Amino acid sequence: MAPALSSLPVHEEPLPYATRLQSRPAAQVDLVVIHCTELPDLATAREFGERLLYEATGTGNSGHYYIDRDGAVHRWVDAGRVAHHTRGYNARSIGIELVNTGRYPLWLDAAHQAMDEPYGEPQVAALVALLRSLQHELPSLRFIAGHEDLDTTEIEASDDPTQMVRRKRDPGPLFPWRRVLDSIGLERLLP
Numbered sequence: 001m002a003p004a005l006s007s008l009p010v011h012e013e014p015l016p017y018a019t020r021l022q023s024r025p026a027a028q029v030d031l032v033v034i035h036c037t038e039l040p041d042l043a044t045a046r047e048f049g050e051r052l053l054y055e056a057t058g059t060g061n062s063g064h065y066y067i068d069r070d071g072a073v074h075r076w077v078d079a080g081r082v083a084h085h086t087r088g089y090n091a092r093s094i095g096i097e098l099v100n101t102g103r104y105p106l107w108l109d110a111a112h113q114a115m116d117e118p119y120g121e122p123q124v125a126a127l128v129a130l131l132r133s134l135q136h137e138l139p140s141l142r143f144i145a146g147h148e149d150l151d152t153t154e155i156e157a158s159d160d161p162t163q164m165v166r167r168k169r170d171p172g173p174l175f176p177w178r179r180v181l182d183s184i185g186l187e188r189l190l191p
């Protein structure tokens with residue numbers, strides 16, 4: 001357990017390649033993107049996050065913060081570096097990943113598109129606390145969006161190529177947008 005972000009306890013667990021991610025000035029960050037992991041647990045999310053996908057830089061895909069179902073907040077990448085979490089929006093944004101099963105393990109199966117695990121109170125309360133802390137830390141923050149708002153790509157379903165499914169649906173229909181927007185001073189970015 002570590003240096004608190006304002007008064008919020010944060011587990012500092014930098015990814016092995018965190019220092020190879022591109023650095024940036026904090027003033028460049030004006031957007032928070034909300035994700036869910038679409039994986040069963042935090043340990044599995046870590047395995048995915050540590051995978052090296054970009055040979056040139058020796059880095060992979062991850063958010064900056066992960067919030068577990070019990071509300072524990074983990075920082076894998078600090079705000080001063082660009083993480084790969086949302087196509088086209090990484091340079092200006094912070095990615096927050098909520099542990100949630102989503103469509104796992106048949107993400108792109110047309111018959112498996114429901115995202116029916118609710119976001120529990122400890123997790124939502126921790127998200128609101130984290131967003132408030134980030135607003136203090138990063139005065140340039142203005143916008144919030146869901147990954148599903150920013151990546152609306154459709155692709156052929158894995159079980160039926162005649163059907164199209166959304167590549168990204170997170171955080172999905174059960175994410176409590178009203179509650180979150182009413183608790184913070186950020187505007188929802190809907191391109």
Ligand SMILES: [Zn+2]
Nearest residue numbers: 035036147170
């Ligand atoms: Zn996402």
